[in-house]
Amino acid sequence: MAPFFTLQSSRSRVGKMSSKKSSAVYVHEVDYVVHDGVPVVRVFGRDLSGRSVISRFSDFLPYFYCMPETGADAGKLMRRILSPEVAEPSHVIGAGIESKHWEGRKADLVRVTIDSPRNVRSSRSNLGKIPAVEDTYEKDILFKRRFIIDNGVQPLSVLSITGQEIESKLPVGYVVEDCGIEGIEDNYLSISDLRLAVFDIEVSCSTAPDSEKDPIIMIGMLDGEGKRILTWQREFPGAESLEDEGSMLKRFMDIINEKDYDVLMGYNSDSFDLPYMKTRARVNGLRLVLGRDLSEVGYRPGPITGRSIIKGRINVDLYQPVRRMLNLPSYRLCDVYEHLSGRTKKELDMVEVHDLWESGEALDGASIADYCSSDVEATMLIAREILPTLLELSKTTKLLLSDVARMGQSQLVEWLLIREAHRRGILVPNKPRSPEMARRRRETYEGGYVLEPRKGLQGDMVSLDFRSLYPTIIVTHNVDPSTMDCECCEGTNVSPTGQHFCTQKPGFIPSILSGLVERRSEIKQEMSRMDEKDQKYSIRDAMQKALKILSNSFYGYTGYPAARWYSRECAQSVAAWGREYIRTTIETAKSEGFQVLYSDTDSLFISKTDYEGEGLIDEADQLLGKLNSSLPGIIQLEYQGHYPRGFFVTKKRYALIDDSGEIFTKGLEVVRRDWSPIAKDTQRRVIRAILEDGDPQRAAEEVRGSVKAVSERSVPLEDLVIRTTMTKDIEDYESEAPHVALARRLELRGHEIKKGATIEYVVVKGQGKVGDRARLAEDVDPEDYDIDYYIENQILPPSMRILQSFGYRVDDLKYHNTKQQTLDLFG
């Protein structure tokens, strides 16, 4: 143990030992407060008897490391830092020497302890200026996470603590002071052990909601026991009606605090419901108190959307995780619900809610209360779908569930690495500063290999793919910044880009990744022997998904310019090895008499003359055996599927049908969000006609049908809507694409259009650019849509791309019946 000197004696727990008691707490949330300048970490959770606990730790302090300049002595630097003229203005209250792994060697660092998290920034800036300090490290690790990592705390599992129960004003639960950690148990909560609730608010407003003046008229809540709808002034069947908005908010707070939920979830609750409720509470002379410590809801603005803070409860906004974990054309609550349940749900727009509230009437027999109720049910359904995976991600990364729900893939990987680095005594690299990041962004490298497909209709084929190609390359070849170009292994394990990786000692990243990959394959093994309806099966599935998300993120992480463990050479080597493996596979398949129809990165489609069905599958199996016997390490090629028919249009654009008749479409307009429904539906019918019936003539007929419908104006406007996302703020666009042009006009009309908004437009007839003729569907008369545009630019191109390989030309598809057309014009 390294020597440790302090300027201030640390609080001793020994004296209070007699009055201390031990308890075990399931950890839900962790944060800290500062009392009289002293940081107190609070662990929120529930004890084994189910009582809510806040345990307070006051002997944990923030710290960071100072790396001495090369040649400078760590001890001397430490003494300098501890000297009053440096220590006092820098809030240093202790320092010690610690040895850490750094860039392939052991380095002695000065670990500097600071009095409070709020002083870390200024302190490291001061100490960083000392000439003998080369750089400071680990100063930007959030204090609550530092506590979790250093103490090995496992969120959602059991923490054994000692401490003194103290008097508190909490209505439920108790507070334990002067806590110390006795142990960590691997005893994780599952979803059914958590008290969870979803909520949703309805606002009445005439245009856009303004939290200063437009009231919340209803709050829906749903937990394991049932649903509650709160409203005011008006009566709705099944709803509890309060006197006014303020009373309703008060009632909401009372329910949350009495039921003492562990998890509170909403859809867009971080950026909408909670901030809105906070403002409405203020307008009504109240404070929105939802914290487990009876604190008010907080709000921290963020780069994209802010984050609402409910102290002590796990606050999950399902919107972001849904966006990340599900690939959907739309992420409106009703659309996500529809996708998951297969049932439709009516979404009310702001104006409809307003009208119904004002009139007190029902729309199509349903009141606002019914819609509010369906909103919370939809939210709960989404929670059931994705919360299990979030829970598993939290268990694997040991991050708080509320953090996991807000982090991207790179952050999940990074925090997993940081925790592991701490365990192994590895110094955590700093985040790159902006010039370094800019430099990294410029250094691009070559990625996966894509083979030009054999175009047109193909018969019987089999697809093979590498099981987790990039993760298995990283593990097999020990790809890691610390193993790269070692002195011991020159000339062995050389990547196609020239770097070699140590074959003697396992690298940091590969050793962590191999654990994840192994666990996943064990779980998948287990699952293959289980009944799919078994509840344990779905838990395994969530575990497996979480491990997959994490394993697949490592490669991208090493090539990510903002990563602490960035290494272009590593990312480059992985991709280069990937290209080598797929190219070798293609060559071997060819030399074994197969035709290789298409290949992309880690997969290939093959066929063999005179072989079909089972015969082809047998042949492919033999090829697979041969290939796998020569693949190194854990890299493995797998049988993916058999397709009796399919066609390739270009790279990354094709459609296949499998033996059960299921159609898989990749890249074509059908699967894209930015084409009109009429264009996508027509293409879908073309694909079906060809793959299901092998009937291009019927396909052509489908196209003519759509052309006719558009010409006759019998297509409903909603099928003509083109949706495009604003990927940046309006003023940042260089070009004047249709959705940008419309967005600019809408802004002049007083609409606020932010980055991320979806612009939905219909093209109307007239002269000039498409952008000038793009209109909101609500502003378009069915007589005004541009028939020619929809035929020439929406229906024909996607369908033609498929049908041209069957010998069709544009004119063959254009007119259903030329004479009829002429007659119509005159009739």
Add this chain to the structure above:
DNA sequence: TACCAGAGGAG
């Protein structure tokens, strides 16, 4: 016609 910016997909 050639080129660019932009969107959104594949793996």
Add this chain to the structure above:
DNA sequence: AAATCCTCTGGTA
């Protein structure tokens, strides 16, 4: 706030 590869559109010179 993961990477690269790729096709296609609309606008512009």
